[in-house]
Amino acid sequence: MPEWTHIAVRSLAAVAILFLLTRILGKKQIAQLTFFEYVAGITLGEIAGFISTDIEAHFMLGITAILVWFSVPFLFEFITLKSKRIRELVEGKGTIFIKEGKVLEDNLKKERYSTDELLGQLRKKNVFNMADVEFAVLEATGELSVLLKAENQPLTPKKLGIKVGPEQETQTVIMDGSIMDEPLATRGLSREWLLTELEKIGVTLENVFIGQVDSYGQLQIDVYDDMLQLPQASQKETLLATLKKCEADLALYSLSTDKFLAKRMYGRCSEQMAGVIESVMPLLKR
Incomplete structure (x- = not known):
């Protein structure tokens, strides 16, 4: 057997073995390497490269070394x-x-972390003012976890005492001009619905690079032709939808609060908004 063929066969075998062992070790081996896993990974790569090119060395001796370096971290995981x-x-x-x-x-000195490195890690977490941080810890994986002070944390419906319904996952229903049947079925939609929606906006399936159905059941698309202007919702329809959302939000606030005065105020405002919608409906429907 020619040397180049010998090397090719040994290399393919080494790649296949490394791929199999990495899959067995799991995704953690790729995403969150510990010091031990880092050393094991480098050594496995070195051994694989050695047995691929050193045709004078016994192939099975290299495989034995790989299996040993695989077995140790695999055992330590358990x-x-x-x-x-x-x-x-x-x-x-x-x-x-x-x-x-x-x-x-x-603790910074213990981990040999400089002030600049700490500030840089905070900026990666979108924290530009150290005074905003309540707690920060350097994880074993080297990632910095940050907890902002209560007054600097994002405002959520839960903090306002408002209950909101769960959102459905956005599904990609068109990719590279082809319909993805499984995501469509996940949302309970059909090809006929999708083609009808495309027809409404005047776009052919072949011209769609990617299409997604959001949590509200709206189709959002990106087309190959970047110069093509897709139709947008009219201002009247947008205004009507905004008014209806305001009415629904006020009614939701009325149901969410336990305070009598606040409940009555939100309820009255919701009724007034319903009256506004009823009065402007003829104008917005033209």
Whole structure:
């Protein structure tokens, strides 16, 4: 067998073995490497490269070495699931950098983290003012987790005491000009509905690069022809939808609050908004 053929066969075998072992180790091996997994991954790659090109070395000896380096982290994964102490020893544990808004300089020095590096990691979390941070910890994976102070956290319906319904996942129903039947079926829609929606906006299926159905059942598309202007909802329809949403929101606020005065105020405002909608409906429907 020619040398180049020999090397090609050994390389393909090494790639196949590495791929199989990586799949067995799981996605964690790719997404969140610990120090131990990092060393094991580098060594496995080195051994695979060595047995691929060194045709004088015995192939099975290299395979044995790969299996040993695979077995050790694979075994440790099971052990660390059972023992917190061993898990901390192998994977490490988080280090608190900011606690109650105060930077812990000793912990920064312990992890050899400079102030610039800390500020850079905070900026990656969209935090540009250190005074806004209540708690920050450097995870064992090297990622910085940040908790903002209560007054700086985003406002959510839950904090306002408002209950909202669950949203459905956005489904991609067209990709590269082809209809994706499974996402359509997931949303309980049909090809006929999709083609009708495309016909409404005057776009052919072949010209659609990607199409998605959002949580409200609206079809959003992007076409290959970037110069093509897609029709937008008219101002009258948008205004009518906004007014109806305001009415629904006021009614929801009335139902969500336990305070009598607030409930009566929201209810009265909802009724007034319904009257406004009724009065302008003839104008908006023209």
